[in-house]
Amino acid sequence: MSVRYDDFDRLEVLTRITGSLVNETPLRVGVGREPSLGSAVDLAPLRIRFADGRTKPYIPGSSLKGVLRSLAESIARTQGPSVHDPWDFKTAESEAESKNYCVICGTFGSTKLASHVHVYDAYPEGEAPTFVKTGVGINRDFRGVQPGILYTEEQVAPGVRWSFKMDVINIRVLPEPVDDRGRLLRRVVDMLVKGMVQVGARRTLGYGLLRLEGGRYEVYEVKGGALVKAREGGIP
Ligand SMILES: [Zn+2]
Numbered sequence: 335m336s337v338r339y340d341d342f343d344r345l346e347v348l349t350r351i352t353g354s355l356v357n358e359t360p361l362r363v364g365v366g367r368e369p370s371l372g373s374a375v376d377l378a379p380l381r382i383r384f385a386d387g388r389t390k391p392y393i394p395g396s397s398l399k400g401v402l403r404s405l406a407e408s409i410a411r412t413q414g415p416s417v418h419d420p421w422d423f424k425t426a427e428s429e430a431e432s433k434n435y436c437v438i439c440g441t442f443g444s445t446k447l448a449s450h451v452h453v454y455d456a457y458p459e460g461e462a463p464t465f466v467k468t469g470v471g472i473n474r475d476f477r478g479v480q481p482g483i484l485y486t487e488e489q490v491a492p493g494v495r496w497s498f499k500m501d502v503i504n505i506r507v508l509p510e511p512v513d514d515r516g517r518l519l520r521r522v523v524d525m526l527v528k529g530m531v532q533v534g535a536r537r538t539l540g541y542g543l544l545r546l547e548g549g550r551y552e553v554y555e556v557k558g559g560a561l562v563k564a565r566e567g568g569i570p
Contacts, residue, residue, distance in 0.1 A: 339440030339515075340433060341504050342448055345556055349507050351523065351569070353549035355393075355456055355496040360465075360489035361542045363393050363534040375466055376485040377535070382457065391462050391490050393533060395453040398500075401533045402453065403442040405525060406518050410437060420444070441505065441515045450503045450515070456496035463491045489541070498546060508551040509567060523549070527569060 362379045379391035407417045417438055418425040423445055429435045430446035443449030466488045502519060511517045525531055529545030536542065549569030554561045 339435040339450075340447060345561070346504050347506060347556075348554040348561065349502040349505070350552045350554070351498075351500045351502070351508070351549065352551075353498045353569070354459060354547045355498045355526075355544045356547055357490060357492055357494055357496070357542065357544055358529055359492055359541050359543040360536075361391075361393075361492075361494070361534050361544075362487065362489045362536070363391075363397050363542075374486075375488045377487040379464065379488060379490055379534075382455070390458050391464065392458070393456040393496055395455045397533055398456060398498075399442065399449075399451060399453040401531055402451070402522050402526075403438065405522050405531060406441065407438055409518060409521055437514050437518060441519060450505050451519070452501040452503070454497075454499040454501075456498055459495040459497055462494045464488050465491055487535075495547070496544075498549075506553075508553065508569065509565065523569060 381389040382392045383389045426444035426446045505515045506512045507516045507519045511520045526546040531544045532542045534542035553565040555564040
């Protein structure tokens with residue numbers, strides 16, 4: 335039986351997951367390898383300017399979605415079915431031709447299939463204090479930083495709360511998943527709740543560790559042509 339994951343012609347169910355992400359360790363989601371223009375440090379966090387003119391670090395939804403996808407891939411790998419690289423365009427193409435998508439593309443999308451998961455940018459709910467540390471440029475990950483010379487890196491201090499919002503389209507995740515994709519997403523959400531997800535730079539040092547607090551879900555279903563809230567609750 336082939337499973338139709340290209341089901342965007344009709345919206346059946348939308349699950350919105352919200353809560354606060356807390357970074358348990360220092361965090362920096364940067365702009366590639368380049369220091370941001372006008373920054374006093376060599377490696378600075380991405381920032382966004384708010385209407386009142388203030389700027390704050392933030393975590394782009396695309397970065398969060400990327401780590402959730404990698405996590406889902408590693409979970410799927412332990413369960414047997416082969417998981418292809420997200421940039422394996424040939425496989426994405428052949429999946430589209432046969433209309434038989436793998437569980438990962440069927441959830442997070444591919445070059446040929448829209449994503450069933452949308453993760454919003456996460457902004458600090460309050461202040462987001464940062465600190466600057468000095469390192470020695472010996473790491474190949476820091477292109478543009480000369481080997482042997484000192485560089486400065488700005489990180490967001492631990493304990494900052496970030497608003498989290500994620501929409502899941504046409505996959506039932508909560509309160510109970512009903513298919514492989516839902517079960518996979520549920521495990522990913524569990525790992526967020528348990529504080530086992532890392533985002534940003536210096537993950538090998540344990541940086542960027544996130545934990546979801548006060549997680550909630552709302553399930554919307556289409557009834558009589560309108561999107562109606564059918565269920566809601568906390569994420570245990
Ligand atoms: Zn695939």
